Amino acid sequence: MKKFFYSFEQISIVSHLVKWTLLVIPISLTVGSLVALFLWLLEKVTQIRWQHEWLLFLLPLAGIPIYLLYKYLGKNSDAGNNLIIEEIHQPGGGVPARMAPLVLFTTVVTHLFGGSAGREGTAVQMGGSIANLFGRWFKLNEQDLRILLMTGVAAGFGAVFGTPVTGAVFALEVLAIGEMRYGALIPCLIAAVFADITTAAWGIHHTHYQILFSGSANDLLSFLHVDVLLIVKVIIAGLCFGLASYMFAGLMHTIKNYANRFIPRSGMKWLIPVIGGLLIIALCYLTGTTDYTGLGVHGKNAGSVSIVSAFHSGGASTWSWLLKMLFTAITLGMGFKGGEVTPLFFIGATLGNTLAVLFGAPVDLFAGLGFIAVFAGATNTPVACTLMGVELFGGGNILYYAIACFTAYYFSGHSGIYPAQRVMVAKITGDAPHKEETLKQIREKRIAKRKWR
Structure with missing residues (x-):
């Protein structure tokens, strides 16, 4: 009887993995392709800005269409990564599909005219937006939609930096301080790996960094293997x-x-x-x-x-x-x-x-x-x-x-x-925030306390 139970459990696990692989692969292919396009565009606009330094003087004007696009077309897209985190914690209005093209275009504009910004936010938002779109098409329940959104985060992050393992763990760790959601472990890894492979297949190469230093032992304490x-x-x-x-x-x-x-x-x-x-x-x-x-x-x-x-x-x-x-x-x-x-x-x-x-x-x-x-x-x-x-x-x-x-x-x-982000396990025990408070709530309480004083 026990043998039968364990066999049945393994079959359920295989079924679970097959299900999530089939759900995640189209998301990974789409996100990986969008990230490849995004990185290619960033490279192009950076070269253009270096060749035409006068573009910096148009940065103030470039900010106006960015503002207007989000005001009239963005819906709730302006919340960015925080919207995705909130939707994973508690599904509500959803992550709009328009977030992906909006953030792609406006980030490229920001870089073209000399704004100082990065690329992770754009990749993660594209990932979350695409994942939510597929989730609606697949008619997933709330629990599965949460996991799918996490795979979108993993895919975007893993592809944009060429770090699939980091992308998977980041998606599990970023939601709450002191807690990781292992229920999405395999789906996030699958998403990050396939998105990274897709980006590389488009011919995108990531920057190579090298640390030549090699750790050495302490001569005074020979039994220690570190300095x-x-x-x-x-x-x-x-x-x-x-x-x-x-x-x-x-x-x-x-x-x-x-x-x-x-x-x-x-x-x-x-x-x-x-x-x-x-x-x-x-x-x-x-x-x-x-x-x-x-x-x-x-x-x-x-x-x-x-x-x-x-x-x-x-x-x-x-x-x-x-x-x-x-x-x-x-x-x-x-x-x-x-x-x-x-x-x-x-x-x-x-x-x-x-x-x-x-x-x-x-x-x-x-x-x-x-x-x-x-x-x-x-x-x-x-x-x-x-x-x-x-x-x-x-x-x-x-x-x-x-x-x-x-x-x-x-x-x-x-x-x-x-x-x-929510605090699930406080970093310190004294004067610790309440469980499940967001960083925004903690900051607002601190500001209110300072005003009171």
């Missing part, structure tokens, strides 16, 4: 990365709130991106460079500051991380579209470069640690970011990846770039 002094430096750097994550999330939300407060009339909201564009132009003149506009993966010139240059000695100035943070917070906080993650990579890599020089540590290692750890703190996804380190840089320094990401996760506090 204790280096671990101490990594812990301190992780603390700094966490504080940078906290600072970025707070700055972006603050800019957005003050922009709406100073321009309260709905008929004048189009002025917000116009002012944001003017501020970006002013910052370019004050800094004397356009290195902090656009995606920032590669630089226009050999001496430009970029993510790639940050992996080399002299590849970033002391305050490059802060300038990129300011450029991005203004761009995204004042109505332009794109993701936050690639700018977070830039902020982390250049901060890591600065700390490496300060601590006398390996520059490439600390740039890589900052790359993943600032992202971990800002999105509250330390496990996914540790795995990203392995997928992007190799597994030889995984201990340092984990230390940096986990430390940054704690020191970023109960904050993040996704206000819809």
